[in-house]
Amino acid sequence: MSRELYENIYKQYKNSVLRINEEDMARYKCKPCGWVYDPKDHGNKPFSEWSGPCPKCGAPKSEFVKITNEGEGMSEEKEDMQKVHNSIMDFLKNNPSPPDEDMHALADKMGIDPHKFEGHVYMILGSILGAGRAKEKGFEEKEADSKELEMGIKVEMEHTTDPAISKRIALDHLAEIPDYYTRLLKMEKEAGIDVEAELE
Numbered sequence: 508m509s510r511e512l513y514e515n516i517y518k519q520y521k522n523s524v525l526r527i528n529e530e531d532m533a534r535y536k537c538k539p540c541g542w543v544y545d546p547k548d549h550g551n552k553p554f555s556e557w558s559g560p561c562p563k564c565g566a567p568k569s570e571f572v573k574i575t576n577e578g579e580g581m582s583e584e585k586e587d588m589q590k591v592h593n594s595i596m597d598f599l600k601n602n603p604s605p606p607d608e609d610m611h612a613l614a615d616k617m618g619i620d621p622h623k624f625e626g627h628v629y630m631i632l633g634s635i636l637g638a639g640r641a642k643e644k645g646f647e648e649k650e651a652d653s654k655e656l657e658m659g660i661k662v663e664m665e666h667t668t669d670p671a672i673s674k675r676i677a678l679d680h681l682a683e684i685p686d687y688y689t690r691l692l693k694m695e696k697e698a699g700i701d702v703e704a705e706l707e
């Protein structure tokens with residue numbers, strides 16, 4: 508995979524897997540008009556960080572209510588998402604390093620906007636990156652760059668109180684990408700850059 512693709516994966520990974528928890532991804536509905544704020548449509552910006560008002564009817568943010576998982580239509584949407592992810596997983600199994608043209612062709616075939624499609628791909632790759640790769644590859648602490656590991660343990664302590672777990676997560680990332688945390692840091696500096704614009 509190209510360096511550019513990796514960097515996009517980190518952005519998506521950071522947005523979709525590491526930083527965004529369930530509450531951050533919650534959708535909110537405008538009570539007066541029914542317009543829905545979905546963080547996915549706003550660069551994964553949580554509702555709490557959005558200032559409002561409703562772009563459709565002008566109602567203030569205070570008029571919005573959270574849409575729960577039991578909400579109507581939600582399960583169908585999740586099913587659709589699952590279908591998309593399954594298709595992409597099948598595609599990636601057969602094409603581990605797909606050129607952009609192939610990804611766009613698949614997006615066309617599935618009737619998905621290419622940018623949204625890439626978002627799905629990066630989210631999936633991000634999940635794969637985080638799924639215990641160090642253990643799988645027999646990657647050991649001494650193989651990791653000590654400075655990267657030190658940075659990694661600090662970064663991952665944001666997600667756990669256990670230093671041992673933090674180290675394991677860091678090693679998982681470094682097994683895949685030896686300079687993961689240098690890249691993450693660079694990405695953090697670039698925070699605020701629109702991911703979709705970057706994908707152009």
Ligand SMILES: [Zn+2]
Pocket residue numbers: 537538539540541542561562563564565566
């Ligand atoms: Zn409204």
